[in-house]
Amino acid sequence: MSSSATTPNISTVDNEGRMAENILYFARLLRSAGIPVGPGRVLDAITAVKIMGIGQREDFYWCMFSLFVNREDQRELFDQAFHIFWRNPRMMERMMSAMLPTIRVEREQELEGMTRRLADAMGKSDLAGIEPQSDEEIEFDTSFTYSSQEVLQQIDFETMSVEELSQAKRAIARLRLPIMEVPTRRFQRSATGRRVDMRASLLATLRASDSIPLKFKRPQRRHPPLLILCDISGSMNRYSRMFLHFMHAISNDRDRIQAFVFGTRLSNITRHLRHRDVDVALDKVAESVNDWSGGTRIGACLKEFNNRWSRRVLGQGAITLIISDGLDRDNAQGLSQQMERLTKSTRRLIWLNPLLRYEKFEPRAKGIKAMLPYVDDFRSSHNLQSLIDLSEVLSQQQPRRNQHLSKEIA
Amino acid sequence: MSTALPQSIEDTLALLNSAGYVADRSLATTLFLALKMGRPLFLEGEVGVGKTEIAKVLSASLGRRLVRLQCYEGLDVSSAVYEWNYSRQMIEIRLAEAAGEINRDKLSTDIFAKEFLIERPLLQALRADDQGPPVLLIDELDRTDEPFEAYLLEILSDYQISIPEIGTIKAAQPPIVIITSNRTREIHDALKRRCLYHWVDYPSAERELKIVAAKLPGINSQLSNELVAFVQRLRQQDLFKLPGVAETLDWADSLTQLDKVALDGDAIDNTLGALLKYQDDIAKIRGSEAALLLEQVKSEVSELEAMSR
Numbered sequence: 001m002s003s004s005a006t007t008p009n010i011s012t013v014d015n016e017g018r019m020a021e022n023i024l025y026f027a028r029l030l031r032s033a034g035i036p037v038g039p040g041r042v043l044d045a046i047t048a049v050k051i052m053g054i055g056q057r058e059d060f061y062w063c064m065f066s067l068f069v070n071r072e073d074q075r076e077l078f079d080q081a082f083h084i085f086w087r088n089p090r091m092m093e094r095m096m097s098a099m100l101p102t103i104r105v106e107r108e109q110e111l112e113g114m115t116r117r118l119a120d121a122m123g124k125s126d127l128a129g130i131e132p133q134s135d136e137e138i139e140f141d142t143s144f145t146y147s148s149q150e151v152l153q154q155i156d157f158e159t160m161s162v163e164e165l166s167q168a169k170r171a172i173a174r175l176r177l178p179i180m181e182v183p184t185r186r187f188q189r190s191a192t193g194r195r196v197d198m199r200a201s202l203l204a205t206l207r208a209s210d211s212i213p214l215k216f217k218r219p220q221r222r223h224p225p226l227l228i229l230c231d232i233s234g235s236m237n238r239y240s241r242m243f244l245h246f247m248h249a250i251s252n253d254r255d256r257i258q259a260f261v262f263g264t265r266l267s268n269i270t271r272h273l274r275h276r277d278v279d280v281a282l283d284k285v286a287e288s289v290n291d292w293s294g295g296t297r298i299g300a301c302l303k304e305f306n307n308r309w310s311r312r313v314l315g316q317g318a319i320t321l322i323i324s325d326g327l328d329r330d331n332a333q334g335l336s337q338q339m340e341r342l343t344k345s346t347r348r349l350i351w352l353n354p355l356l357r358y359e360k361f362e363p364r365a366k367g368i369k370a371m372l373p374y375v376d377d378f379r380s381s382h383n384l385q386s387l388i389d390l391s392e393v394l395s396q397q398q399p400r401r402n403q404h405l406s407k408e409i410a
Numbered sequence: 411m412s413t414a415l416p417q418s419i420e421d422t423l424a425l426l427n428s429a430g431y432v433a434d435r436s437l438a439t440t441l442f443l444a445l446k447m448g449r450p451l452f453l454e455g456e457v458g459v460g461k462t463e464i465a466k467v468l469s470a471s472l473g474r475r476l477v478r479l480q481c482y483e484g485l486d487v488s489s490a491v492y493e494w495n496y497s498r499q500m501i502e503i504r505l506a507e508a509a510g511e512i513n514r515d516k517l518s519t520d521i522f523a524k525e526f527l528i529e530r531p532l533l534q535a536l537r538a539d540d541q542g543p544p545v546l547l548i549d550e551l552d553r554t555d556e557p558f559e560a561y562l563l564e565i566l567s568d569y570q571i572s573i574p575e576i577g578t579i580k581a582a583q584p585p586i587v588i589i590t591s592n593r594t595r596e597i598h599d600a601l602k603r604r605c606l607y608h609w610v611d612y613p614s615a616e617r618e619l620k621i622v623a624a625k626l627p628g629i630n631s632q633l634s635n636e637l638v639a640f641v642q643r644l645r646q647q648d649l650f651k652l653p654g655v656a657e658t659l660d661w662a663d664s665l666t667q668l669d670k671v672a673l674d675g676d677a678i679d680n681t682l683g684a685l686l687k688y689q690d691d692i693a694k695i696r697g698s699e700a701a702l703l704l705e706q707v708k709s710e711v712s713e714l715e716a717m718s719r
Contacts (some may be wrong), residue, residue: 184483184484184555185483185484185486186484186486186555186557187486198494198496199494199496202494202496202499202500202503202521205503206514206517206518206521207514212500212503255556256556306650307648307650311592311593311594312593312594312595312596313595315552315553315594315595316483316555316595337690341650341690
């Protein structure tokens with residue numbers, strides 16, 4: 001900072017080594033807080049600092065920024081991490097004078113404002129003596145080893161700890177949904193294709209000696225769009241956070257995902273989920289949705305979806321995933337008509353129902369009875385395993401509906 | 411015959427009106443700006459509100475050629491931009507061989523020459539003719555997939571197309587570009603950012619009446635008053651698909667064909683198919699609901715007539 005005039009020469013091997021070490025730690029911190037920083041970037045950063053020298057804190061900030069941040073939505077997290085790690089004039093001074101063998105961040109009230117994830121990331125690393133302040137009570141549920149903060153009406157995504165998050169993340173990493181691919185009307189070159197690629201063949205002719213060497217092409221394949229409609233009403237409370245993570249993970253994994261949540265009304269959260277940072281994404285979702293843990297009006301919400309959205313998001317043979325327990329406050333009013341319309345405008349309709357985990361589950365609730373005839377697949381979704389199993393349904397070309405129908409008729 | 415571009419919003423409005431398109435001022439403003447700034451005009455709106463018509467009218471009234479690209483899923487370069495005429499190329503190769511031509515480099519420049527190129531709409535649109543640069547209508551862009559959208563982005567930013575075998579073809583004067591979308595999918599922001607955006611809404615009763623009068627000049631005035639009032643009320647209903655202007659015109663036409671001079675319950679029930687295209691909607695409106703609407707319409711129209719007298 002202001003003492004840059006007194007900055008000693010840091011190019012001695014020893015100091016340089018320490019600087020490099022600190023950058024390494026910083027990168028590690030960023031990584032555990034969720035910004036993917038590769039080793040190549042770290043090397044670049046060390047080189048860059050060597051070239052630039054350490055002068056103004058601001059220069060240093062933007063140097064690190066330019067190398068470690070590559071998406072707009074990582075900015076916030078980086079900013080916090082930077083200010084906590086390379087903290088305070090004194091810290092910077094000490095670092096610049098390279099007197100510091102390792103960085104020690106003292107436990108301080110300053111931590112209060114920081115994202116929980118960052119706090120935990122700091123706590124986990126060797127550089128800091130902070131322990132995550134677990135002042136909230138973690139209840140354990142017999143059905144689900146998940147901290148049940150959702151029991152509270154007010155969901156605070158900010159306080160999601162790294163432990164929970166990494167659990168979900170690990171699961172979600174396995175949940176890379178291999179959605180089946182369907183042929184498009186576009187072509188790509190292929191030696192085993194069945195259509196002749198005239199342009200390639202003619203170009204090859206010019207090189208060949210006498211005959212026309214035929215080149216082939218085949219249709220490109222692509223996964224169809226995926227629509228997720230997730231119930232966030234009171235009865236789904238325990239699962240909705242889980243599913244939000246799930247939706248966030250697949251929204252970031254592939255394109256053409258549309259996500260909606262519904263309770264008493266329908267909200268489109270597709271854009272919010274596109275944020276790479278799960279904290280920011282879920283924050284935005286929490287901000288924009290205000291019917292958390294209330295009642296459910298499935299029929300009304302599906303009607304709104306059908307009237308306002310279905311023609312905009314269900315094009316090009318989309319697959320629809322409904323996540324709901326089917327318990328409807330409106331006594332399934334108009335639900336079956338809306339389900340019929342929905343099922344007719346989508347390639348496949350898959351219903352994930354957490355209630356299905358009970359062995360003696362019977363579709364007795366009116367809502368469930370109204371919805372069940374229109375779904376192509378009815379699956380459980382109470383734990384990670386059931387979500388993993390979901391990929392089976394999505395990854396395989398299922399028989400066409402009319403084939404299925406014609407079989408029934410026959 | 412070619413007309414100069416309009417120089418003010420009033421001019422634009424007059425231009426559209428003169429060609430039989432009853433436009434409102436917001437459309438005229440956006441269109442004027444788009445023409446003046448040389449930016450594409452991005453029209454979004456429900457089905458049947460006259461988005462495509464704007465491009466047609468523009469081309470007719472300005473006396474420019476209309477180049478239309480109808481989008482569909484899987485639209486690719488060979489049907490949107492250009493394609494080589496393979497059969498002619500093959501004949502050319504055979505001829506060269508028969509003539510004992512052995513210079514393959516020369517042959518390659520020969521067969522990938524412009525005369526073997528089949529121009530598709532986007533390439534055609536880059537060529538100005540005597541009347542000036544054409545109107546390029548990219549219709550229902552939402553039907554294509556994202557890769558094509560990305561390709562379009564490139565063309566719309568500098569109005570040039572590169573063909574590997576020939577080189578880059580650049581428009582001497584950029585075409586007037588009109589893009590329409592029915593919102594069956596959201597168009598990417600990057601493309602929207604390059605365009606001027608206009609939402610084409612359902613017309614007001616007054617404007618819809620003018621449209622009906624312009625398109626069906628012989629129509630009975632009581633009938634047109636009543637049917638427009640009816641359609642306007644129908645748009646307030648909770649329906650899956652609201653009727654657009656195109657449906658109004660179809661309906662007006664079918665009522666005229668049936669020699670009706672005023673709306674009545676039976677006529678509505680029998681011709682509702684021209685207006686509503688979903689069975690659920692028809693079932694909801696037909697009968698008592700239609701009768702109720704008709705009653706309101708009748709009293710509204712007679713009030714209006716009393717006032718005008």
